[in-house]
Amino acid sequence: MAAWYSLVFILSSLALFGLGYFLLSSSLEQKDRELIASQLRLYASRYQSGGLPALREEVQAGHKESLFVRVAGPENETVFQNIPTDWGDFDLKQLEAALVKGDLQWSHLFGQEEEEELIKDPDRLEILSVRLPDGSVLQVGKTTEARKEVLEYFQGVFAVVMIAVLGIGVAGGAWLAHRSLRPVRDLAGALRSVRETGKMSARVPTRQTGDELDELAELFNALLDTIESLVNRMRSALDNIAHELRTPMTRLRGAAEMALHSNPDTETYKQALSDCLEEAEQTLTTLNTLMDVAEAEAGAMKLDLEPVDLPALIRSVVGLYEHVAEDNGIALRATVSERLCLRADSKRMRQAVANLLDNAIKYTPAGGRIEIEAHSEQQQVLISVRDTGIGIKPEELPKIWDRLYRGEASHSQRGLGLGLSLVRAVVLAHKGSVEAHSEPGQGSRFVIYLPANSGS
Numbered sequence: 260m261a262a263w264y265s266l267v268f269i270l271s272s273l274a275l276f277g278l279g280y281f282l283l284s285s286s287l288e289q290k291d292r293e294l295i296a297s298q299l300r301l302y303a304s305r306y307q308s309g310g311l312p313a314l315r316e317e318v319q320a321g322h323k324e325s326l327f328v329r330v331a332g333p334e335n336e337t338v339f340q341n342i343p344t345d346w347g348d349f350d351l352k353q354l355e356a357a358l359v360k361g362d363l364q365w366s367h368l369f370g371q372e373e374e375e376e377l378i379k380d381p382d383r384l385e386i387l388s389v390r391l392p393d394g395s396v397l398q399v400g401k402t403t404e405a406r407k408e409v410l411e412y413f414q415g416v417f418a419v420v421m422i423a424v425l426g427i428g429v430a431g432g433a434w435l436a437h438r439s440l441r442p443v444r445d446l447a448g449a450l451r452s453v454r455e456t457g458k459m460s461a462r463v464p465t466r467q468t469g470d471e472l473d474e475l476a477e478l479f480n481a482l483l484d485t486i487e488s489l490v491n492r493m494r495s496a497l498d499n500i501a502h503e504l505r506t507p508m509t510r511l512r513g514a515a516e517m518a519l520h521s522n523p524d525t526e527t528y529k530q531a532l533s534d535c536l537e538e539a540e541q542t543l544t545t546l547n548t549l550m551d552v553a554e555a556e557a558g559a560m561k562l563d564l565e566p567v568d569l570p571a572l573i574r575s576v577v578g579l580y581e582h583v584a585e586d587n588g589i590a591l592r593a594t595v596s597e598r599l600c601l602r603a604d605s606k607r608m609r610q611a612v613a614n615l616l617d618n619a620i621k622y623t624p625a626g627g628r629i630e631i632e633a634h635s636e637q638q639q640v641l642i643s644v645r646d647t648g649i650g651i652k653p654e655e656l657p658k659i660w661d662r663l664y665r666g667e668a669s670h671s672q673r674g675l676g677l678g679l680s681l682v683r684a685v686v687l688a689h690k691g692s693v694e695a696h697s698e699p700g701q702g703s704r705f706v707i708y709l710p711a712n713s714g715s
């Protein structure tokens with residue numbers, strides 16, 4: 260990248276110099292030619308009006324610029340010649356051999372310098388000739404020496420400038436590349452840190468510039484946030500599942516051991532087997548819930564639809580939890596409109612309502628109240644569970660539906676973070692929706708909306 264920056268920079272400078280050099284050299288040449296032509300016109304008029312003496316006087320009056328002037332007779336034999344002293348060596352004899360017609364005519368002579376210089380760029384004597392009406396020849400010329408000096412000076416200056424430009428180009432290119440690649444380096448650093456340490460805590464520093472690379476860094480950080488919270492949830496979920504399964508399994512093993520070590524009579528064995536069955540049932544329920552949620556999230560929950568008497572379903576769930584609520588010092592009340600009938604999977608629906616009620620009891624301290632209510636409203640059936648419990652923080656509210664998510668305040672309670680995911684999965688499978696409203700310290704309200712002809 261740095262090399263490309265430098266190359267473009269240097270090539271642009273070279274092109275600029277080339278253009279400048281060409282313009283300068285051609286404008287100098289044009290200026291010289293204009294000067295020669297104007298002097299030729301002046302000398303011609305002097306010669307015609309006053310003859311050779313007048314011309315000589317004019318030449319000797321001296322022009323600031325050193326010009327070559329030659330007057331030749333009709334046979335081109337030199338009559339008068341003015342050669343500036345500081346000139347290079349030119350073979351002026353060649354001029355006598357050249358043929359001069361009437362019109363203005365440009366010609367040049369090369370300087371007789373060292374061999375190698377001659378090959379490179381020899382000095383030239385540029386001559387403009389004219390044949391005057393009396394047959395004599397007037398020639399005015401100028402060497403390119405002064406012009407070459409200016410151009411050589413320009414080349415010298417350019418060489419110095421070019422070295423500076425080269426330095427600036429390379430250093431600037433390297434600096435620019437280094438600077439613009441910094442976000443990419445940070446990104447790679449963060450990735451390396453995640454890969455080497457296995458921790459998801461690394462983040463890419465953002466510069467708040469709002470450019471594409473900054474946006475990329477922010478997206479990357481957001482992705483790391485999501486992965487980190489997912490990994491943490493999976494870890495704690497795994498702990499919870501292990502914990503949840505260990506209790507019934509320990510009890511199952513205890514029951515079997517006790518039976519083996521006690522009197523070998525049928526009654527003891529029967530009791531032990533029934534205890535084992537109960538514990539196995541609980542383990543299976545946990546595993547089934549996990550699989551149900553996975554299945555529902557994959558959009559493959561199978562419903563066993565049938566007409567369901569909703570008031571009866573709610574009453575039976577409330578009946579199940581009445582004692583638990585009473586034991587926890589919580590008042591549980593149900594207000595259900597009669598004749599609420601809909602097509603639904605009664606087992607799943609019972610599970611969903613039970614989960615909401617179970618949560619309300621879990622997260623409501625003694626002395627609280629729980630109200631469960633169901634009624635129909637504009638082609639919809641509403642089931643609401645309201646409690647006066649600990650409530651949910653606003654920032655946790657959108658996450659409670661996620662699989663295996665458990666709120667901060669919930670860790671003292673049993674649970675896997677699957678209850679609400681299952682509620683949502685069941686409700687969505689019935690083409691309904693569910694929402695939660697809560698205020699920390701005040702309580703929560705969960706509402707299930709089902710279409711009146713749910714699932715049909």
Ligand code: ADP
Pocket residue numbers: 618619622646648649650651659660664665666667668669673674675676677678679680703
């Ligand atoms: P859990 O097994 O933790 O109860 P859920 O999926 O049922 O899992 O609920 C997810 C989280 O939502 C809970 O951990 C808890 O923080 C919060 N929550 C659910 N219901 C209530 C409620 N009625 N009151 C307060 N918090 C609740």
